[in-house]
Amino acid sequence: MLAGWDALAAPVTRAATVVHPSTASLRAVDWRKPAQWSYGIHGTPVSRTLGARLAALEGGDHALLQPSGLAAIVNISLGLLQQGDDVLIPDNVYGPSREHGDWLRKFGISARYYDPLMGADIARLIQPNTRLIWIEAPGSVTMEVPDVRAITSAARAHGVHTALDNTWSAGVAFKPFDHGCDISMQALTKYPSGGSDVLMGVTITRDYDLHLKLKRARMMLGFNVSADDCALVLRNLPSTALRYAAHGRSALAIAHWLKMRSEIEKVLHPALPDCGGHAHWKRDFSGSGGLFSVVFNAAFTQAQTDAFIEGLTLFKIGFSWGGAHSLVAPYELSAERNTWPHRGALVRFFIGLEEENDLRADLEHSMARHLTA
Numbered sequence: 223m224l225a226g227w228d229a230l231a232a233p234v235t236r237a238a239t240v241v242h243p244s245t246a247s248l249r250a251v252d253w254r255k256p257a258q259w260s261y262g263i264h265g266t267p268v269s270r271t272l273g274a275r276l277a278a279l280e281g282g283d284h285a286l287l288q289p290s291g292l293a294a295i296v297n298i299s300l301g302l303l304q305q306g307d308d309v310l311i312p313d314n315v316y317g318p319s320r321e322h323g324d325w326l327r328k329f330g331i332s333a334r335y336y337d338p339l340m341g342a343d344i345a346r347l348i349q350p351n352t353r354l355i356w357i358e359a360p361g362s363v364t365m366e367v368p369d370v371r372a373i374t375s376a377a378r379a380h381g382v383h384t385a386l387d388n389t390w391s392a393g394v395a396f397k398p399f400d401h402g403c404d405i406s407m408q409a410l411t412k413y414p415s416g417g418s419d420v421l422m423g424v425t426i427t428r429d430y431d432l433h434l435k436l437k438r439a440r441m442m443l444g445f446n447v448s449a450d451d452c453a454l455v456l457r458n459l460p461s462t463a464l465r466y467a468a469h470g471r472s473a474l475a476i477a478h479w480l481k482m483r484s485e486i487e488k489v490l491h492p493a494l495p496d497c498g499g500h501a502h503w504k505r506d507f508s509g510s511g512g513l514f515s516v517v518f519n520a521a522f523t524q525a526q527t528d529a530f531i532e533g534l535t536l537f538k539i540g541f542s543w544g545g546a547h548s549l550v551a552p553y554e555l556s557a558e559r560n561t562w563p564h565r566g567a568l569v570r571f572f573i574g575l576e577e578e579n580d581l582r583a584d585l586e587h588s589m590a591r592h593l594t595a
């Protein structure tokens with residue numbers, strides 16, 4: 223770039239137009255080729271820097287950035303599926319991801335929902351037209367941890383691709399390619415951004431042909447990411463593993479504390495032995511981050527648990543997670559799940575970077591005030 227210039231931050235390279243030195247150079251441009259610059263939508267130096275670092279973190283070879291996590295999910299499904307195809311989606315998947323399954327039906331693609339804990343039995347659900355199996359590890363609301371290896375082995379035996387939503391682990395605590403996945407995607411919106419102010423997704427593969435297929439779909443969908451947003455994610459990326467561990471320590475301590483409270487019927491946290499699929503978490507994951515849920519005692523009305531949520535001061539009410547601030551959100555599962563055994567209110571917490579004791583005091587205070595029998 224500029225002679226004599228060097229810095230630790232990647233330069234923010236905004237561009238729609240890429241300028242060529244000659245007509246021959248412009249004619250020779252091929253958007254498929256990773257080493258060429260063709261047009262802003264196919265990447266600029268800052269987005270490629272971010273993509274390369276994310277691919278290295280996950281142990282993959284090729285990365286594609288999308289304008290949100292959900293855009294990455296849709297990019298993968300539309301890139302790999304066509305009319306007449308079938309896709310399997312876990313029953314405990316992130317809500318909009320489930321909705322995308324229903325939405326795919328308008329393209330003549332059938333989406334079926336499977337029990338995330340069925341493991342190798344998923345082979346029984348694979349049809350001749352099944353092309354893709356989605357995995358979320360763990361499901362980011364009810365936290366069951368699937369046996370990823372069993373699912374990817376069954377898929378491979380039938381020539382079916384697997385795509386794993388790796389957002390919960392931030393690419394820090396779980397390495398999808400070590401467990402047989404073909405595609406790993408993440409909502410960078412969460413831990414990698416770390417600022418609760420950027421929406422972005424990434425799709426990582428090892429297979430180059432798969433990468434090209436998804437890159438073509440990304441172009442057809444017109445998905446672009448801003449250079450400024452890439453720089454924001456690059457700024458916080460180096461601290462992701464440290465932040466993940468800090469969120470994880472506080473979250474696990476608070477989860478243990480909540481487990482002892484009579485107001486709570488069950489704490490849904492993959493590192494707790496009674497969580498669905500805990501043995502898979504123990505075998506395959508190296509951490510647990512800040513996200514978990516609880517089921518309140520069914521004796522409490524929704525009005526009471528809502529009052530508890532609104533009585534919190536450090537926990538803010540809202541979706542998404544991965545930033546410095548603790549968050550809380552109620553979930554209505556009857557509309558989202560084929561099967562769910564609990565009747566009590568489900569509330570999801572994200573434990574931020576505040577003092578753990580302050581968070582515990584906030585929870586205790588609001589429970590004492592609003593959850594009395």
Ligand SMILES: *Cc1c(COP(=O)(O)O)cnc(C)c1O
Binds near residue numbers: 319358362387412
């Ligand atoms: C947030 C989230 C997404 C979607 O990410 P957005 O950037 O908000 O679109 C996808 N999967 C999981 C598990 C998520 O938590």
